[in-house]
Amino acid sequence: MIMVSSVLNLVKRHLGKAALASCLLFSTFANAQTGNPIGGYTYLGTYTIEGQPHYYYLSNAGAFWPIANANATALGGYLATLTSQEENDKVTTWVVGKTGYAPYANSGDYQNINIPWIGYTDAAKEGTWVWANGENCSNFVNWDLETPEPNNFESGVTENYGTLLTFNTTKLGKWNDWFNDWQNRYIVEFGPSPCIPRVGNQGCTLGYWKNHENKWQGYT
Known part of the structure; x- marks a missing residue:
C-alpha cells in the first residue's frame, strides 16, 4: 500500500x-x-440528513466569525446549519461533551470561547437572518426567547452573527446573536444540501460538496 x-x-x-x-x-x-482527524479541529459526530451523512467538527482555536466562515469554506465545508431540533440538540450535546463547558444554573458567560459560532448571520441585511452557505429549506430557529434574542444587546454595536449557547440552564442549545469582537470556537459541517442551487462552482446540489466538484462519496 x-x-x-x-x-x-x-x-x-x-x-x-x-x-x-x-x-x-x-x-x-x-x-x-469519514470523521477522520483534521488538524486544528475536534471531531464531534455524524448526523444523517435526508439519507446523507453529515460530519461535524469543532475548531480547537477561536476566530472572528468572518474568518471562521472562510476557514470552514476552505476546508470544503461550511459553518454549521442547524435546521431541525434534533440536529440542534445532537450538536449541542456533542459540543458540551467535548468542551466540558457547563456553568451552574442561572449563570453563564456569553464571552466564553466555548460558545461556538454557527452559520447564521444577518450581516448582509440587518434583521434578515440567513445561513451563510445559502441553505434555505428550513424555517427552524432556536433563539433564546427568555432574553429575548436576537436583540443587538451591545450598545452601539450590531450583533450580526449566531452562536450556540452551551449553558447548563434553560439556555442550553439556544441561539444568541453576537458581535464580531470576540474570537470564538466554531462548528464546521460537511455534507450535501438539497436546498442550494448549483451555479458554476459556487453552489451545490444533492450529492455535491459546496465549492467542490467532488461528488459525495456513496451518492448516486
Whole structure:
C-alpha cells in the first residue's frame, strides 16, 4: 500500500506546489467524509440528513466569525446549519461533551470561547437572518426567547452573527446573536444540501460538496 505522505511527496516533486495544495485540500476533504482527524479541529459526530451523512467538527482555536466562515469554506465545508431540533440538540450535546463547558444554573458567560459560532448571520441585511452557505429549506430557529434574542444587546454595536449557547440552564442549545469582537470556537459541517442551487462552482446540489466538484462519496 502506498502511504498518503509518499503520494504527496511525489506530487510535490513532479507537479509543484499548486498541485500539492490541491491534494492536501482533497486529503482534508476525504478525511471529513469519514470523521477522520483534521488538524486544528475536534471531531464531534455524524448526523444523517435526508439519507446523507453529515460530519461535524469543532475548531480547537477561536476566530472572528468572518474568518471562521472562510476557514470552514476552505476546508470544503461550511459553518454549521442547524435546521431541525434534533440536529440542534445532537450538536449541542456533542459540543458540551467535548468542551466540558457547563456553568451552574442561572449563570453563564456569553464571552466564553466555548460558545461556538454557527452559520447564521444577518450581516448582509440587518434583521434578515440567513445561513451563510445559502441553505434555505428550513424555517427552524432556536433563539433564546427568555432574553429575548436576537436583540443587538451591545450598545452601539450590531450583533450580526449566531452562536450556540452551551449553558447548563434553560439556555442550553439556544441561539444568541453576537458581535464580531470576540474570537470564538466554531462548528464546521460537511455534507450535501438539497436546498442550494448549483451555479458554476459556487453552489451545490444533492450529492455535491459546496465549492467542490467532488461528488459525495456513496451518492448516486
